[in-house]
Amino acid sequence: MDTQTRGLAEALGVEYEMKRVTLDGLKKWTAPWGRVPRQAAFGSAGSAFHPPWPALAIATGRASIPYLIELRRRAGPSLFTVVLLDPQTGPGTADFIWVPEHDRRRGANVFTTPTSPHGFSAERIARLRAHVPPEIAALPQPRIAVLLGGKNGSYRFSDADDDRFQAALRSLATLGASFLITPSRRTHPRLLDVTEQATRGAPRLLWDGTGANPYPDILAHADAFVVTADSVNMTGECCATGRPVYVFHPTGGKAKFHRFHARLADINATRPLPDVVERLPRWSYSPIDATGLIAREIERRFVKRRAWAMPPTS
Numbered sequence: 001m002d003t004q005t006r007g008l009a010e011a012l013g014v015e016y017e018m019k020r021v022t023l024d025g026l027k028k029w030t031a032p033w034g035r036v037p038r039q040a041a042f043g044s045a046g047s048a049f050h051p052p053w054p055a056l057a058i059a060t061g062r063a064s065i066p067y068l069i070e071l072r073r074r075a076g077p078s079l080f081t082v083v084l085l086d087p088q089t090g091p092g093t094a095d096f097i098w099v100p101e102h103d104r105r106r107g108a109n110v111f112t113t114p115t116s117p118h119g120f121s122a123e124r125i126a127r128l129r130a131h132v133p134p135e136i137a138a139l140p141q142p143r144i145a146v147l148l149g150g151k152n153g154s155y156r157f158s159d160a161d162d163d164r165f166q167a168a169l170r171s172l173a174t175l176g177a178s179f180l181i182t183p184s185r186r187t188h189p190r191l192l193d194v195t196e197q198a199t200r201g202a203p204r205l206l207w208d209g210t211g212a213n214p215y216p217d218i219l220a221h222a223d224a225f226v227v228t229a230d231s232v233n234m235t236g237e238c239c240a241t242g243r244p245v246y247v248f249h250p251t252g253g254k255a256k257f258h259r260f261h262a263r264l265a266d267i268n269a270t271r272p273l274p275d276v277v278e279r280l281p282r283w284s285y286s287p288i289d290a291t292g293l294i295a296r297e298i299e300r301r302f303v304k305r306r307a308w309a310m311p312p313t314s
Contacts, residue, residue, distance in 0.1 A: 001060045003233065004084050007119035008058060011295035016058075019048050023063045032065030032089050042070055053079055056302070060084035065093060080302050084117065096301055098294050100232070102259035111297050113290040114263050115236030120219060122289060125241060128220035136214075136221050139178040139203045142280055145222035146179055146195060147215075147238070149231035150186035154254045157230075161250035162194045164275055168248070169198035169226070171277045178203035180218040184231065191228075224281040226273055229253060232260055239269045239288040244281035246273040 002018065009016040027034050041047040049067065053075035059068040065087050072081050072094075081094040091097065091107040099105050101112045136143070146169065151157045173179075179199045183192050196206065207214055219237060224244040227235050230253075238245045247261055247270045264270040268285045 004117045008117045011291045031062040036070045058082045102256045115290040117291040120240045142223035144177045145225045146181040147227040147234045148183040148187040149228040155230040155250045155252040157250045166194035166198045173202040181206040242287035245270040248273040
């Protein structure tokens, strides 16, 4: 959530404050419906939300919706509101609602893109590519980034899935690839273990969780990617590079995940990871700048709304 909202604010070029909100008890379970807790002292001096009200508010997540609705009520029509992902409370929740194309919500104020907003603009990727960290420069090309997600409510990652993944990585290693490997908080130990075993004899950088995560440099300097299908965000960030993306599909997956991956395959950004990779990936496509597309559409609608609100000149 932080990645999406921060990336969009930065693409808009606005000064912003991050306000993380929580709900407890019954309000937590009834969100996104319901009111802001009384103890939040909304609008009072010293509280997280108080005048002067902003010109723009971006919200995401169920807990944020009661706060956004209250902010909109207090600030009035001068506030332009944005919700990322379906708020589940109807199209009138915000002036602008973004959902990924694989989501079913549509409407006059709904905007869709194939991937999610993130913090890797074309400009940032170019800046990162201008300097290659020595630990990455030491690895021979092609460098394959392996971005590990893990088990969630949709994907089970059976032992057989982990074994398929291991075999695919081994076949890539035999083709002369080096590896840039980073796990996430959801990566289960067995998946990390088979990844380590499959790449043990190859040149690699494997982040062990200590120190700063090299993920931004991995994203910028990989020649191709292997990413697990459970992570929509990481898949979208890979597609911002214009470089080949292999997607590993473990057991499971809901219909919306299948629609997401099918769309990226249709535009030749991604391909399923073969059980045995016989040749190094070399296809290309136009980088997908979802964040920029969303930002430009917000700007267009924001300016149009402001023009309507301005009194006529005499």
